[in-house]
Amino acid sequence: MSLSRAFFAVIRRDLVLALRRRSEIANPLLFFILVITLFPLGIGAQPHLLQAIAPGIIWVSALLAAMLSLDSLFRSDFDDGSLEQMLLSPHPTTVLVLAKIIAHWLVTGLPLLIVAPLLAVFLGMPNHSLGTLLLTLLLGTPVLSLIGAVGVALTVGLRRGGMILSLLVLPLYVPVLIFAGNAVQMAGSGLPVDAQINILIAILLMALVLAPLPVAAALKMSIH
Amino acid sequence: MFLIPDPVVRFFHRMASPPHFYAFTGRLMPWLVVVFLLVTAVGLYGGLYLAPADYQQGDSYRIIYIHVPSAWMSLFIYVVMAVAGAIGLIWRIKLAEIVAISSAPIGASFTFIALVTGSLWGKPMWGTWWVWDARLTSELILLFLYLGVIGLYGAIDDKRTASRAVAILALVGVVNIPIIHYSVEWWNTLHQGPTVTKMDKPSIHVSMLIPLLLMAVSFKFYYLIAMLQRARTELLLRERNAQWVKNMVSESK
Numbered sequence: 001m002s003l004s005r006a007f008f009a010v011i012r013r014d015l016v017l018a019l020r021r022r023s024e025i026a027n028p029l030l031f032f033i034l035v036i037t038l039f040p041l042g043i044g045a046q047p048h049l050l051q052a053i054a055p056g057i058i059w060v061s062a063l064l065a066a067m068l069s070l071d072s073l074f075r076s077d078f079d080d081g082s083l084e085q086m087l088l089s090p091h092p093t094t095v096l097v098l099a100k101i102i103a104h105w106l107v108t109g110l111p112l113l114i115v116a117p118l119l120a121v122f123l124g125m126p127n128h129s130l131g132t133l134l135l136t137l138l139l140g141t142p143v144l145s146l147i148g149a150v151g152v153a154l155t156v157g158l159r160r161g162g163m164i165l166s167l168l169v170l171p172l173y174v175p176v177l178i179f180a181g182n183a184v185q186m187a188g189s190g191l192p193v194d195a196q197i198n199i200l201i202a203i204l205l206m207a208l209v210l211a212p213l214p215v216a217a218a219l220k221m222s223i224h
Numbered sequence: 225m226f227l228i229p230d231p232v233v234r235f236f237h238r239m240a241s242p243p244h245f246y247a248f249t250g251r252l253m254p255w256l257v258v259v260f261l262l263v264t265a266v267g268l269y270g271g272l273y274l275a276p277a278d279y280q281q282g283d284s285y286r287i288i289y290i291h292v293p294s295a296w297m298s299l300f301i302y303v304v305m306a307v308a309g310a311i312g313l314i315w316r317i318k319l320a321e322i323v324a325i326s327s328a329p330i331g332a333s334f335t336f337i338a339l340v341t342g343s344l345w346g347k348p349m350w351g352t353w354w355v356w357d358a359r360l361t362s363e364l365i366l367l368f369l370y371l372g373v374i375g376l377y378g379a380i381d382d383k384r385t386a387s388r389a390v391a392i393l394a395l396v397g398v399v400n401i402p403i404i405h406y407s408v409e410w411w412n413t414l415h416q417g418p419t420v421t422k423m424d425k426p427s428i429h430v431s432m433l434i435p436l437l438l439m440a441v442s443f444k445f446y447y448l449i450a451m452l453q454r455a456r457t458e459l460l461l462r463e464r465n466a467q468w469v470k471n472m473v474s475e476s477k
Contacts, residue, residue: 171365174404178407217313221385
């Protein structure tokens with residue numbers, strides 16, 4: 001089997017598996033919507049206040065939703081042994097791991113983009129910043145999956161990996177949060193956001209190239 | 225490897241052997257402590273007594289003799305940890321792994337000290353315990369990174385596996401630290417104008433600078449002492465079934 005065929009086979013397999021267990025798609029999405037609904041309840045429904053902090057709320061919630069969904073990335077494959085088979089295959093682990101991360105993002109990251117406009121309306125965000133919000137989510141959530149994969153790969157062998165995972169992953173999410181949140185805020189004020197978007201693209205490219213390496217190394221360590 | 229002189233290579237090869245490392249650091253320790261005490265005494269005397277008071281901040285600036293070296297150490301130790309971790313990961317040298325994990329709690333302590341002293345200094349200077357200043361914020365995130373390393377090591381039962389996990393995490397962190405640092409700096413300059421934090425930094429006078437550098441050296445020695453002490457304990461713990469440890473214990477009885 002050629003490398004590209006193996007790559008797409010892994011993506012297809014993970015997508016089929018996810019479609020058969022739809023709760024995995026729905027859970028992070030519901031969480032995302034619920035957290036954002038809680039904010040107006042917690043701080044009061046003043047439109048100005050909500051509008052001012054909307055980019056931050058949406059991005060922090062996206063961060064948390066991405067983190068919560070991470071566990072499903074390698075868990076079931078680790079439990080039933082198919083992860084071990086994948087590491088034993090002649091193809092480079094980094095490529096197969098990248099395929100798994102992409103499939104995971106398609107299942108858990110992409111749906112956030114679909115509900116984000118609705119939530120933007122909830123929080124009264126100005127219409128002209130909606131495009132920037134979607135663009136930052138499109139560029140930022142794959143980075144969250146890629147960086148998060150490192151944390152999951154390190155903790156997948158542990159019985160209680162949940163708490164430690166947030167400690168490992170959230171500090172590394174900071175740059176994405178800063179640039180994405182700021183871009184949406186600036187777009188709301190009608191300012192140019194090229195710089196932030198360019199930096200997000202740079203971070204995404206760097207994560208795409210670099211993240212699979214520690215993920216592969218950490219998986220080999222966890223399996224051993 | 226041809227660039228490194230032969231005795232140096234031999235030295236490192238011998239240091240990779242646990243009994244040799246244990247004996248050598250045991251002999252080295254008193255000297256390190258003596259140097260540390262001397263440098264600290266001179267540095268503190270210079271900083272707290274000889275150096276003049278600042279014309280703006282009075283005596284409260286003197287906290288920099290603890291604060292600044294701690295902040296330097298917090299980054300320095302993380303880099304040491306990542307380098308030692310990488311050495312352990314690549315050449316499977318047990319001692320490098322031990323040095324890496326022994327560094328983590330010390331680095332976290334220095335980061336914590338830098339945060340606390342910064343906050344203590346900030347109260348009279350900025351009028352508040354905490355501002356979301358770029359440096360304070362990235363120091364706080366560095367503390368979280370350290371805690372992640374310590375937590376991960378504690379969570380994995382097999383200590384060799386844990387060491388490899390820590391090494392991978394430290395390497396990922398070391399790539400991310402500059403990105404986090406600059407993004408936080410950039411975030412801060414956009415969110416909050418240069419009102420409080422950007423006091424004009426006067427170039428520091430020599431009488432203040434020399435004690436500061438001495439304190440930085442003293443902190444390096446403290447780190448070396450504390451790290452070696454932790455490493456020696458960890459080494460005994462991991463090698464408790466090895467013959468050389470048994471010999472040593474039976475001899476000392």
